[in-house]
Amino acid sequence: MPENSVVLVTGAAEGLGYHTVRQLAVGSTIVIAHARSGDEAAQTRERLLGSGVDERRLHLAVADFTELRQVADMANAIAAACPRIDVLVNNAGTAGAGGRTVTADGHEQVFQVNYLAPYLLTRLLEDALAASPVSRVVNVSSSLHRGGRINWNDLNFKRRYHRGAAYAQSKLALTMFTTALTERCPKVREAVSVHPGILATGMLAHYSFRGRPVTDGAEVVARLADPGTRVFNGGYYDGRLPAKASSTAVDPDAVERLWRISEKLTFPEKRRARVENELRTGV
Template sequence: MNESPTILLTGTSEGIGYETARLLAAKQCTVIVHARTREEGEESYQRLLGSGVDARRFQPAVADFTDLRQVIDLAVEVAELFPFLDVLVNNAGTTGTHGRVITKDGHERTFQVNYLAPYLLTRLLEDALSRSEVGRVVNVSSSLHRGGRINWNDINWKRRYNRGAAYAQSKLALTMMTTALSELRPKVREAVSVHPGIIATGMLPCYSYRGRPVVEGAEPVARLADPGAKVLNGGYYDGRLPAKAASAAVDPDSVRKLWTYSERLTLFDKHQA
C-alpha cells in the first residue's frame, strides 16, 4: 500500500467531514477535500491549515451535488490527478428542505444530494478505485435509514412530500448501495456504511436537540476510511461497531432494482461513453 494513501472525502466544509479530513491527514493520508463551492472550500482549507496539519496533505476539489454535471467533472478531475484512488468517503449530505425542491437534473433535491450524486461519483471512480489494493468506499449513512422506504412509484415526492421521509429514503438508498457495491461490483473491493452517531452538526435536527461533539462522529468515519483498518465488507456500522442494517438495505431484489434504476436516473451509461 502507498505510504501516503489517497482518499477522496466529500463534504469537508464543516462538521464531520471537516474533522474527518483533519484526522486522516494526521495519519499521513493525502486527502482530496471536497466542498460545494470554491468559497466554502477555501474557508475550510484555511481552517485546516490553521489547525497545524501539513498543507501537502490536502488537494481541494469543488462540486455542487445539486448539479450532476459538476459531479461528473469532479470525477474526471480526481481520476486524472489520482489514477490510483485508495478510498472514497461519501460524506456530503443535506437534511433537505421544508418544501419540495427539484434540481436542474429533474430529481428531488435530498435524494440527489444524499444518494444519486454519491452513486454517480462512485460509479465514475470505479476504475481508479480498482487500481488500488484497498479500493474501499465508505458511505456515511444514518440510523434513520431503518425508518425509510424507497418510494418506487413516486421517488421524487410529487405527492405528499415530507422532509423526514425524504431524508430517510435517501439514507436507505445509500445503505442499499453499500450492499450493491459489495455484491455486484467487483471493481470496488470493499464497501461499508456507517452511522456516526447523534452529533452536534447541521444534521442534528433530524435526530435530537442534543448531540455529542463533532470529533466523536468523525472518529468512526476516519477509522473506516483508514486504508490500514480491517473492515467488514458490505457491513453497516453504528459508530465503531458492526450493527444490523434495515432488512430492505440487504434485500437482493430491492438492491438490484435500485441499482438498475439509479443507472437510468443518472444516465450513467451515457456519462461513461
C-alpha cells in the same frame, strides 16, 4: 495508516466531513477534501492549514451535488490528476429544507445530494479505486435508514412531501448502495456504511435536540476510512460496532431494482446505448 494512502472525503467544508479530514490528514496520508464551491474550498483550505494540516498532503475538489454535471466533472478531474484512490468517503449530505426542492436535474434535492450524487461519483471513480490494493468506499448513512422505505412509484415525492421521509429514503438508498457495491462492482473491493452517531451538526433536527461532539463521529468515520483498519465487507456500522441494517438494505431484489434505476437516472446515455445494442443484437 499505510504510507501515501489517498483518501477522498466529500462534504469536507464543515461538520463531520471537516473533522474527518483533520483526523485523516496525518502522517503521509494524502486527503482530497471536497467542497461545494471555489470560495468554500478556499475557506476550507485556510481552516485546515490553520489547524495544522500539512499543505503538501491536502488537495481540494469542487462540485455542487445539486448538479450532476458538476459531480461528473469533479470525478473526471480527480481521476486525471490522481489515478489511484484508496478510500472514498461519501459523507456530503443535506437535511433538506422545509419544503420540497427540485434540482436542475429534475430530482428531489435530498435524494440527489444524499444518494444519486455519491452513486454517480463512486461509479465514475471505479477505475481509480480499482488501482488501489485497498479500494474501499465508506458511505455515511444513518440509523434512520431503518425507518425509511424506497417510494418506488414516487422517488421525488411529487404527490406528498415529508422532509423526514425524504431523508430516511435517501439514507436507505445509500445503505442499499453499499450492498450493491459488494455484489455488482468488482472494482470496489470493500464497502461499508456507517451511522456515526447523533451529532451536533446540521442533521441534528432529524434525531434529537442534543448531539454529541462532531469530533466523536469523525473519529468513527476516520477509523473506517483508514486502510489499515479491517472492516466487515458490505457491513453496516452503528458507531464503532457492526450492526444489523434494515431488511430492505440487503434484499437482493430491492438492491438490484435500485441499482438499475440509479444507473438510468445518472447515466442516461449509457442506458440508451445498452437498449440500442440490445435491439440491434437481439441479446
